[in-house]
Amino acid sequence: MRVILAVALVVLAGCPAVQPPQPTTPEPRSPEPVSPEPVSPEPEPPAITWARVESPADLPAAPPAGGSWRIHMIDVGTGLAILVQGADFSLLFDAGSNDPGERPLRVVAYLAAALGPSGDEQCTTSGAPTGTRRAIDHVILSHPHQDHASALDLVLHCYDVRHVWDSGAVNDAVFYRDFLTAVSEAAGVTYHTASPPPTDRTIHVKGFGVTLPAAVGWQAFSEGDEVALGTGARLTLLHAEGKRHSDPNRNSIVVAVELGGVRLLLTGDAESGARADPSAALGDVEEHVVSHFPALVDADILQVGHHGSKTSSRRAFLDAVTPRLALVSAGPRLYKGTRLPDAEVLAALEAVGATVLRTDERDATCRGCDSWLVTIAPAP
Numbered sequence: 001m002r003v004i005l006a007v008a009l010v011v012l013a014g015c016p017a018v019q020p021p022q023p024t025t026p027e028p029r030s031p032e033p034v035s036p037e038p039v040s041p042e043p044e045p046p047a048i049t050w051a052r053v054e055s056p057a058d059l060p061a062a063p064p065a066g067g068s069w070r071i072h073m074i075d076v077g078t079g080l081a082i083l084v085q086g087a088d089f090s091l092l093f094d095a096g097s098n099d100p101g102e103r104p105l106r107v108v109a110y111l112a113a114a115l116g117p118s119g120d121e122q123c124t125t126s127g128a129p130t131g132t133r134r135a136i137d138h139v140i141l142s143h144p145h146q147d148h149a150s151a152l153d154l155v156l157h158c159y160d161v162r163h164v165w166d167s168g169a170v171n172d173a174v175f176y177r178d179f180l181t182a183v184s185e186a187a188g189v190t191y192h193t194a195s196p197p198p199t200d201r202t203i204h205v206k207g208f209g210v211t212l213p214a215a216v217g218w219q220a221f222s223e224g225d226e227v228a229l230g231t232g233a234r235l236t237l238l239h240a241e242g243k244r245h246s247d248p249n250r251n252s253i254v255v256a257v258e259l260g261g262v263r264l265l266l267t268g269d270a271e272s273g274a275r276a277d278p279s280a281a282l283g284d285v286e287e288h289v290v291s292h293f294p295a296l297v298d299a300d301i302l303q304v305g306h307h308g309s310k311t312s313s314r315r316a317f318l319d320a321v322t323p324r325l326a327l328v329s330a331g332p333r334l335y336k337g338t339r340l341p342d343a344e345v346l347a348a349l350e351a352v353g354a355t356v357l358r359t360d361e362r363d364a365t366c367r368g369c370d371s372w373l374v375t376i377a378p379a380p
């Protein structure tokens, strides 16, 4: 809110009369003339704007200018993929889909339009190698579910990824083994997990042991860790749970990303518990981050947890976040018989004043055409 300061000017009028000295009675002090101090206006918060992206061809060709950032919610159908892009870094939070026939190459084609093409013949729709390799600074797998991970092995193959973040909780599934294998083949990457690395550097999944070679760094991370992303941008890890749970959603990595004066909260499939009305009590990961990081969950932009399911977005959580913009990635496939997002969650988001952007609005007519580009730039 802009504060308008009214400056009162004191005008002293008239000539002072010449008075004889009166040593016994000190004169009352006349007010000092007030000279108006220069008023330095509060810096304007950056402006947040958004637009639907029907095709990767519509994306700007050049990276964002310094002091500006882009958040892409890529329409991957029933899944999640969010790309955060600055002038000097890139971060991919999940890239996966549960839709039959969904091609991971769609995500790579989007990344090629946003970041530039990269990689060999497997990385292009034409089948021709790009002749170059580009970097992605950070790839975060929020938790080991296919709808968040299915494209990550191809991303790791096509781009030089510098840092991979993963809870470390194993899901005994082929897609997770493929992801780990791609990490093991990505020379120069550093793999970050919430659980400490085993001494033999081997992870057993789906009948095989995947060993990370010495060329792959391996470090443990903890809640509260801060990571510098680029000029004016950093992330803080708010939930790090490496212990294996029967429900991998409970391993969701939650991060607060600062972009200039704007905060983005990425939650993956973080939940409060069983499906319930948003008025139900906070629990699980949502309760954890609200109680441990109340200031950092207060965000401008929220990636709505678990595709807008009633397992998440309790009213107490949304009251702590109070997002201006709510990003809901959902698709045509049912989650245990339920189509997401839930109407009650959408109503709760609007009740806290959020504008909701969704990837599923035109699934029936054009799949993949509801990506959204959110731009953060200095106020005009």
Ligand SMILES: [Zn+2]
Pocket: 079, 145, 147, 148, 269, 306, 307
């Ligand atoms: Zn999910």
Ligand SMILES: [Zn+2]
Pocket: 143, 145, 248, 249, 269
């Ligand atoms: Zn999940």
